[in-house]
Amino acid sequence: MATLDSSTEKQGPAARYSFTARALHWLVAAFVICMVPLGLYMVSRGAATNFDALTGRLYDLHKIAGFTVLWLIVLRILVRITRGAPPPLATLTPLERVASTAMHHLLYVLLLVVPLLGWAGISAYPALNIFGLFDLPGILPADEPLANTIFSVHGLLAQGLGILALLHIAAALRHRFLKHDGVLRRMWPL
Numbered sequence: 001m002a003t004l005d006s007s008t009e010k011q012g013p014a015a016r017y018s019f020t021a022r023a024l025h026w027l028v029a030a031f032v033i034c035m036v037p038l039g040l041y042m043v044s045r046g047a048a049t050n051f052d053a054l055t056g057r058l059y060d061l062h063k064i065a066g067f068t069v070l071w072l073i074v075l076r077i078l079v080r081i082t083r084g085a086p087p088p089l090a091t092l093t094p095l096e097r098v099a100s101t102a103m104h105h106l107l108y109v110l111l112l113v114v115p116l117l118g119w120a121g122i123s124a125y126p127a128l129n130i131f132g133l134f135d136l137p138g139i140l141p142a143d144e145p146l147a148n149t150i151f152s153v154h155g156l157l158a159q160g161l162g163i164l165a166l167l168h169i170a171a172a173l174r175h176r177f178l179k180h181d182g183v184l185r186r187m188w189p190l
Contacts, residue, residue: 015086016186024076026189028111029165031069036162038062039155060131063122067136070115077108091181103168110161117154121147 017025042058049055088097122128123138124147130136140146175183
């Protein structure tokens, strides 16, 4: 598969993101695709089972995955700052450029804020232990009412992140199958 979009052959190949940027993008995407449903499931399971052992393990998995996403997105932002991004394609309309910029900035903000709120929530609860093996460092003193508030905001923003991720995927598919303009190829892993 030399190119993802046949139209890029007519226009010349579009500049691509660096290998590191593409790898981090897809790694974070995989985490988000798994973590949002896991978060929803573990919360409903916790309410239904009065927090049984399996629910505790799901929370541990969610905590360590969220902590990992936080550092992956920090690395992704550093790569973006140091290496930049390819210029927008000429085929993008002014509205698409504004929408794309806004979407990417909002995704970056949520990908930082959601795991930070999760970390703050487990610090305030406190529930920092992971699988009985180690504790994540706390960033807030114990305060269960504060933790509950933080978790509520964390959950709402995580759902918002999931919706934005779906919109981001829909936009990428629109560029691939309707516009045939090479936008998706710039971030495609191969």
